[in-house]
Amino acid sequence: MSSTEDNNLPKELEVKEYEFSGHPLKITMFKGAFLGVAAYVWGPGLALCRYFEDEKINFTGKKLLELGSGTGIVGILAVLLGGNVTMTDRPYVxxxxxxxxxxxxxxxxxxxxxxxxxxxxxxxxxxxADYDIILGSDIVYCPMQFPSLLQTLLHLCKDNTIIYLSSDVKYREGSAQFHDELVLELFNSELIHTTGSNCIYKMTKKVVGDEH
Incomplete structure (x- = not known):
């Protein structure tokens, strides 16, 4: 991983500080880098971090992949909680x-x-396709991307992979339909936590013989 030189940073930066599970986090948002929604810390990401804290989750020995890492706050916390984490997003992020x-x-x-x-x-x-856990926060907001997202999730999952998706089901277009309808054709899904309109779902891939 290459280091980022200060003189290569975008001119418009915003820094916010958080703490989860005893780990202080200082997250910089590259608001002047034309990253769109990826340049922000969103509520579903914070809700997922807080869920890991409240449930005292430890990822030691687990292999994780995060989709749409954005600022990196969720994936960073997962590493600090012991996980072996692959963080992903578009190249420009x-x-x-x-x-x-x-x-x-x-x-x-x-x-x-x-x-x-x-x-x-x-x-x-x-x-x-050998990940124990897949993470995604606020990645369900564009219906045109839903087929590609589901295709990607299916590929990355082995039979016992656990997916945690944290979504804003009220203010993100198509999010409720994604979780209530589209997901259920391919995955077992359980709503495990809500904070306001942010909902966290725990999912596993349906396999032959599943009755749910």
Missing amino acids: LKQIEYNVSANIPVRYRHRLIIRALAWGDDQESFA
Whole structure:
């Protein structure tokens, strides 16, 4: 992972500080880098981090992949909680992720982290389907992307992979339909936590013989 030089940073930056599970996080948003929605820390990501804290989740020994990492806040916390994490997003977002990783993850833990580009529906085949856990926060907001997202999730999952998706089902277009209808054709899904309009779902891939 390459370091990010200060003179290469976008001019408009915003820094916010958080703490989850005893880990202080300092997240920088590259608002002047034309990253669109990826340049923000959204409610569903914070809800998922808080859920990990409340449930005292430890990812030690687990292999995780995060879709749409954005600022990196969820994936960074997963590394600090012991996980071996692959953080993914569009190529133009990776610099922001790298910057926040450098600011928040001690060097001694970075061997447990990989940052890679992943465009849903296009290059998921270059990823192995051997992840224990898949994470996604606020990635369900564009109905045109839903088929590609589902295709990617199916490829990445082995039979016992657990998916945690945190979504704003009220303010994101198509999100309720995605979770209440589209997902259920391919995955077993359980609503495990709600905070306002942010809902966290725990999902597993349906296999032959599933009756749910």
